[in-house]
Amino acid sequence: MRWLDKSRTVAPRGYNRWLVPPAALAVHLSIGQVYAFSVFKNPLLDRFGTSHTSVAVIFSMAIVMLGLSAAFGGKWMERNGPRKAMALSAVCWVTGFLVAALGVAVGQLWVVYLGYGLIGGIGLGIGYISPVSTLIKWFPDRPGLATGLAIMGFGGGALVASPLTAKLLETYAPTPSEAIVPTMLTLAAVYAVLMTCGAVTIRVPAPGWRPEGWTPPVPGTNRMQSHADVRVANAVRTPQFYLLWIVLFTNVTAGIGILEQASPMIQDFFPAVTAATAAGFVGLLSLANMGGRFVWSTTSDKLGRKRTYIMYLGVGALLYGCLAAVGASAVGLFVGLTFVIVSFYGGGFATIPAYLKDLFGQLEVGAIHGRLLTAWSAAGIAGPLIVNGIADARSAQGVTGAELYLPSLVTMCAVLVVGFVANMLVRPVAARFHEPVVDAAVVTPAEPVGVGATTEETR
Amino acid sequence: MTTTQQQVSDAPVATDDAATAKGAPVRAMALALWVVVGSLLAYGVAQTALKASALFA
Numbered sequence: 401m402r403w404l405d406k407s408r409t410v411a412p413r414g415y416n417r418w419l420v421p422p423a424a425l426a427v428h429l430s431i432g433q434v435y436a437f438s439v440f441k442n443p444l445l446d447r448f449g450t451s452h453t454s455v456a457v458i459f460s461m462a463i464v465m466l467g468l469s470a471a472f473g474g475k476w477m478e479r480n481g482p483r484k485a486m487a488l489s490a491v492c493w494v495t496g497f498l499v500a501a502l503g504v505a506v507g508q509l510w511v512v513y514l515g516y517g518l519i520g521g522i523g524l525g526i527g528y529i530s531p532v533s534t535l536i537k538w539f540p541d542r543p544g545l546a547t548g549l550a551i552m553g554f555g556g557g558a559l560v561a562s563p564l565t566a567k568l569l570e571t572y573a574p575t576p577s578e579a580i581v582p583t584m585l586t587l588a589a590v591y592a593v594l595m596t597c598g599a600v601t602i603r604v605p606a607p608g609w610r611p612e613g614w615t616p617p618v619p620g621t622n623r624m625q626s627h628a629d630v631r632v633a634n635a636v637r638t639p640q641f642y643l644l645w646i647v648l649f650t651n652v653t654a655g656i657g658i659l660e661q662a663s664p665m666i667q668d669f670f671p672a673v674t675a676a677t678a679a680g681f682v683g684l685l686s687l688a689n690m691g692g693r694f695v696w697s698t699t700s701d702k703l704g705r706k707r708t709y710i711m712y713l714g715v716g717a718l719l720y721g722c723l724a725a726v727g728a729s730a731v732g733l734f735v736g737l738t739f740v741i742v743s744f745y746g747g748g749f750a751t752i753p754a755y756l757k758d759l760f761g762q763l764e765v766g767a768i769h770g771r772l773l774t775a776w777s778a779a780g781i782a783g784p785l786i787v788n789g790i791a792d793a794r795s796a797q798g799v800t801g802a803e804l805y806l807p808s809l810v811t812m813c814a815v816l817v818v819g820f821v822a823n824m825l826v827r828p829v830a831a832r833f834h835e836p837v838v839d840a841a842v843v844t845p846a847e848p849v850g851v852g853a854t855t856e857e858t859r
Numbered sequence: 860m861t862t863t864q865q866q867v868s869d870a871p872v873a874t875d876d877a878a879t880a881k882g883a884p885v886r887a888m889a890l891a892l893w894v895v896v897g898s899l900l901a902y903g904v905a906q907t908a909l910k911a912s913a914l915f916a
Contacts (some may be wrong), residue, residue, distance in 0.1 A: 412882040419889035425896040553896070559903030594895070601889040680913030687907055735914065 404599075404647075406481025411603035411628045417538040417611070419601070424531030424550040426598030427486055430591040431493060431527040432557015434462055434520075439565040446577035448509050457515050460780070465521020466528060473526045474770025482534045482602045488594035489527030497588035497765030527595070528554065528773070532753045533766030537605050540762070541614045543754040544705070548697030551750040555690035561587070585775025624706055624826075628834035629761030634766045638829050640759050643822045648752055648780075649775040651712055654720065655745025656704055656783030657812040658738050659685060661791065661805070666735075669728050669802045681735065688739045689746040696747025697754065705755040709823045712744040712751075717816035718752020724809035729803040749776075759829055786811055 402408065437459045442694040444455045477485040499515025531550050539546035568586055572579035610616070617625065636643050658665070662685055674679075700708035719737050727734045752772065757765045790808045 409891070415882060416886070419886060419893075421897050422889055422892040425900075426892055429896055429899055452883050553900075556900045556903050559907045563903070564907040596887065597892050597895075601885060601892055675912050680911045680915070683907045684909035684914055687904065687911060690904075 404480075404484040404487055406484070406604070409602060409604050410606050411609075413606075415603060417605070420535060420538050420603055421546075421549045423486075423602040424535055425553040425556075426601075427489060427527045427531060428553030429541040429552055429557045430562060430595050430598075431489070431524050432554040433561035433565075433591070434459070434466075434524055435555075435558035436561035436565060437462070437516075439562055439569070439596060440580065442630045443569060443576035443580050444504075444512075446575070447504060447580060447825075448507070450509060452660070454509060455460045458512055458618055461513055461517030462521040462524060463780045464777050465518055466524040467774045467780075469522040469525030470529050470770035470773040471525075472770075473522075474529055474767030475764070477526065477530055477770070478764050478767045479630075479788055480534065481604065482530050482600050485526050485530035485722075486566030486599035486602060489523045489530055490569075490592060492519050492523030493527060493595065494523075494588045494592045497584045501584040501588070502715060504580045504584070507738065525770070525773070529766050529770045531598075531602065532769055533762060534602060534604050536753065536757050536762050536765055538612075540616070541759050542698075542701045544697045544700040544751060547753040548694040548750040551697070551753075552693040552746075555686070555693050555750075557747055559686055561692060561698075573574065618733065622701070622704070623828050624704065625758045625836075626761050626829060627825055628831070628837060629763035629828055630759075630768075630833045631835060632764045632767040632771060634833040635760050635764070635829075636771060638833055640826055640829050641768070641772070643826050644752065644755060645760075645775045646822040647709055647713070647819050647826075648748065648772060649779045650714070650815050650822070651709075651745060651748035652776055652779035653786070654716060654812045654816050654819075655689075655742060655748070655781040656779060657787050657808060657815075659689070659745070660784050660787050661808075662738070665805055666731075668800070668804055669734055670731050673731065681738075684739060685733065685742045688742040692743030693750035697750035700747075700751045700754060700793055705751060705758050706748070706823065706826060708751055709755070710820065712748050713816050713820035713823055715791055716741055717813045717820060718743045719843055720809055720813040720816060724806050724813065728810075759826070786815075 441452075441455055445452065446460075448454070457803035473485075480484075496515045496517075496519040499519060501515075503509065503511025503515055520704045532547055535550055536543045565583060565587065568583040569576040572582040630638070636684045662682050663675075666678050666681050667675070669675050675700070696708065696712070703711075719741050723734070725738045725739070727737060753765060753769045756768050756772065760768050785810045790811065791804055794804045794807065
């Protein structure tokens, strides 16, 4: 198993850095299937004859395990390198499908929880963070582009898995509930191959490598871009970490506010909109979510990370306000406003690793990112609770139409303002948290490194 | 940044050739993977765009 070692992943001289993103995309496209889990919902309800909540627990468990495994596995991942992390992610994700398929076959829902929710969820967390720090090291000149590319794959995973799963459920058996097991086994096989290819092709740059013709910016030119590294143990002791936690939490909570209720919301705002048209609206938002991850994260390389989050949170709050005030006046306006809001949601996910790299350096950025993803788990619980709670209370009062959502929209606007303030308070990390800087004059010049060569970093 | 050295560029040609030869299968596999993930993404986007087109029908 030595081929999994970090030392075996060091790229040979002249390796084209554009050969690295497909490895990251292969993993993220696979684990992004989790957002298409709803396709299994009705077949599972038929198979187990249970409540909606019992089936929804499977998805919730997977997302909670994503946050926990990313938080606690980040340090291990930094130590062992991306290939071992990707391989572990593949094993857990595929095993999760196999165990869940067994649970469906024997009619035991708890086995599905154990498989997809617990084991699969661990694969999600480790897989999500595994390529991020590697890509940041390959693209020190464009970290936003690098993280946008990888995390766009997670959004794209659902776009691929959703029609594919629906097709498989339709093909394998007369009823979708009978086709769950072969569909899960097929997906497990596809993801096993795809993620293994990602683990095999991932490469880390040799120590000291930098893009041709690129020189790191001179210290002092941009105060928000650190030239020092902060370890994860120190990062969690800084106020910046908790401010960014609030930033991510508020951005995700607000985005979920739309995504959670997209289909019923547009139909309540505009009674003429049919269920089929509403499904089209949900599809459009999926494209906004995926596109926002790449476009806004890449833009952040030019705009700067803090300004980009000012846009996500400040403009986002204004857009939520507009939606509450004039969203019901025209379908086109409603669609346009929600499209931009959801693109900011996706952008927030993809830009946060680059923001962390700017503040804490690249040494343990993957581990720090993992810790920060607990904000996602928390928002995954808070967002739907706020939106559904308010909508249910209004509905009980007999309120209908667009009025049903107005308090939710105003609440989300306020949530974004909190995030905006937190982002404005972000300052460069104090020097006492920095790792000692190695004097360039005493560093041994990097030797040419072949595939599998042992280096100073990996010894 | 703890490391600021640029990789040495005047290494012996034989070392370069050996590294290139060793890296060739990986490069080919990575290129093939680009095609696969690109096709998958295109499939997903096309399917979703078709679904979204119902909004404008």
